[in-house]
Amino acid sequence: MSRSRRVTGDLLVDAVESDPDRSDDDSGAPARAMPDGRRSRVRWSPRFLLLLAVVALFVLGPIVVMVPMSFRVGRMGQEVVWGFDTWTSMLTDGSFWRVLKDTTVLAVTRQVIGIVIGVWVAWLIARTDLPGRKYFEYGCWVAVFLPSLTVTLGWIMVLDPANGLANRAVELLPFVDKGPFDIYSFWGITWVQLLASVIPLKVILLAPAIRNISASLEEASYASGATSFTTLRRIVIPLLMPTILVALVLGVIRSMESFEVELVLGTPAGIDVLATRIYRLGAQFPPDFSAATAIGIISLLLLVPAVIVQYRYSNKRSFATVTGHFKSNVLPLGRSKWAAFVGVLVLVLMMTVFPLVFVVLGTFMKLFGRFDAKDPWTTQHWTQILQSRAFTDALENTLVLATATAFGALVVCSVFAYIIVRTKTRGRSALDFMVWLPSMLPGMVIGLGYLTLFLIVPFFSGLLYGTVGALIVVLILSNATLTTQMIKTSFAQLGNELEEASRSSGAVWIYTFRRVVLPLIGPTLAVVVILAFSSAARATGPVALLATSDTAPLSILQLNQMADNNLARASVVGVFLVLLTAGVAVVANVIGNRVRGRGMRS
């Protein structure tokens, strides 16, 4: 804070100044300073209480019904006996602590590396004259949509210690007997995760936030003699800190949930993480939900402090950067432009073109990934998928589910974010905390929680259970954390003065929202729609527990192909998921940018 001021002078004051109005505490206690120095108590709004109760039912409900599961002794379906057996055996098992350590070290390592690279790439894309920056951003989108298992298989082909192309290439060098790369290792897992999800997701989250930083702040920094690096470190990063924290916490949550890459690459190396352990507990006959839930609770408890730190930090001061002084300029990189271009190009190629080529080629191979097979090419996987009725039904279901989820999440989470950031409503911190919860329990555990909740509440049981509506509700909630946090950070960057100016000109709330707020947060909303659509289209955990043959989407079709070990046919379905999401991404980006352009002009 103080460093930023030294560099930029008075220009920063209106952007990063502490805001006493926002210093109210989480308890909803005193919020507003009165002229005589007394503080008024903000009252509970009945409408907000109703909203909070509904959110609590959907968010706390599945957790409340699942927590007792960890104290059940014996197999599911047998007579209920309560006890601490699961907890005792888990906490006294030495391997559990090793797994916990591996999980933490892997998550922290990839987040630290990911945030450094992510901020740098996002800044280059969003703020500078980096050639091809628009395409690099699209590249990050594509990277996020690619199926992680297929990407992993692609990297195995390159970095396998015995047959990997990279190792073979190195072995051609004189005096090198054995290639140095081993994909089945800690760094192999970290490498694949960084390229497959951590870095592209960070870029996607940070780029819109960086665009919302007024260029005048950076210009002032340069005018004071600061270099690009100093400007990034002292101006951009402090202003981005709430978004960075959100990206970090979301990244850690995703790291804790991720299991496919760890399962394939970690098993031979003896590396186990909490998510792979939960996966095994769920995959066994019968599934051990007591132990899976206990591990899920540990995972949740580990994440709660991170969420609280993020919340406290973000609420200490205002980070409004889109004010009446807003200026959107492209900063020239100068001599370093082409070096930066090559760096980002190589990174994006490794994140997108390499795995994408591998995925598409794989769909035309008799045996996925085996170029050395006799007569390896075929189109039979495509014809089999395209001719099956299961595919057309699943495609239709996916379009309905993903579209409804994307727009449902947009509306619901916009309301959440607006209440949390733009109002002084008492209890809004409870809402803020609750929207983190659906993503903090593993998908399998929360999925069973929803299943149970929908069964025991008569209203849900009668009207919702077994319908596509149940899937949409669950998918909206699954997306609520990411979606709300993204919209929140966007709202937090908007200065109040823009809305106040509109209101003082006589505009009603809806007009102000449509003509002032919406254009400014348009690109973020576009990102939200795309992410929610993509996530809903690819979701498996909770969907598998609630879908029927009438409602099963493409992700379940893909799961069935994987169950047959048919990665080629699974990849055909994966290609359709990528195409679907990429189509939505293009449309949403175009609309988002048009809306923003109109807003900036006005």
Next chain:
Amino acid sequence: MLLVGAAVLTLVLGACSSGPEQPAQAASGWEAIKAAADKEGKLVISVHAGAGFEEWGRLIQDKFPNWNISVTSIGPSESVPRILSEQQNGRYLWDLIIGPNSAVHNGLAPAGALADARPILADLPDEVRRDEDWHGGFEMFGEPGQGTSFLNQINMTGGVYVNTKLAPEITKADDLLKPEYRGKIVAEDLRQPAGATQIVAALFSAYGQEYVQKLVQQDIKLVANKQVALEWLADGRAVAAIGPTIDIVDDYKKLGLGDGIERRNEIGMFGLAQSVNILKNPPHPNATRVFLAYFLSQEGQDLWAKVSRADASSRRKDVPRHNDYATDYTTITDKTLVQGSDREGDLLDRTLEITSKMR
């Protein structure tokens, strides 16, 4: 505040429990059952995950065009908790579950989630139930005492694969324990009850606990799935593999890969039960009976053996073998280990006690 909210919510949810549904009744007499089935016009079936099962579901809908047949293809980790949760809350939404019997045997049957199939099967026409048409007689159950899990097929599966170019001398189970093969055996993850663990369970059954303890001390390399195990065997990282199945090895070899890979039938072969199960209080009891009459007929079993999975077969004698991996039922004896049935006992659990500690 959150804690108070959670407590209130618990009370509200607890107070909202719905009462159990009344079970639907079956008609008596075959013609009456058929008429009642048409009136029900619906059937809800859960099958195992897999493209073949999914395709089978579509063909079944074609067979009964006037009914609405829902065939949901999901894994046991989803179907078992789902059905149990529903039944615990008084919801009986499924008529049948068809597929590998291990999950049913270990998950649904002990929880009492299945109906006794015997009285229901007794309602079917005689031509379906003739003992002479079925290997081992018509009635063969996974849990004979309860009369649940009608076994319509038994797959002879398992076996250990050997790279005969590298270790042709591995021909019997004891060979795997030789010191020269330490660190040279690969297996699909043995810490969960997947196919590879079932093979080790078969070894436990044949050679005892001590053998399995020695085997896991051979520094077996664990990999995530059977395909990777096969790759490691083919490229020489391992000389023996536990987990690959005959269908994927066969596909591999047809493409000119995996030269020298052979299955050792003497090591770890076992029978794997596949069953049709009637869920407790099926919502469409008459449609269930009419469907079973078709499913257990020559035509129904033939369709199942052709479509459901690569190694599918039928206990019906008049159903031909449609693939090279289909079971030859004449080789199955009373002593054959059939996993997913009462012959398995607690074998898998005892095996997992040893293998789950592997790293």
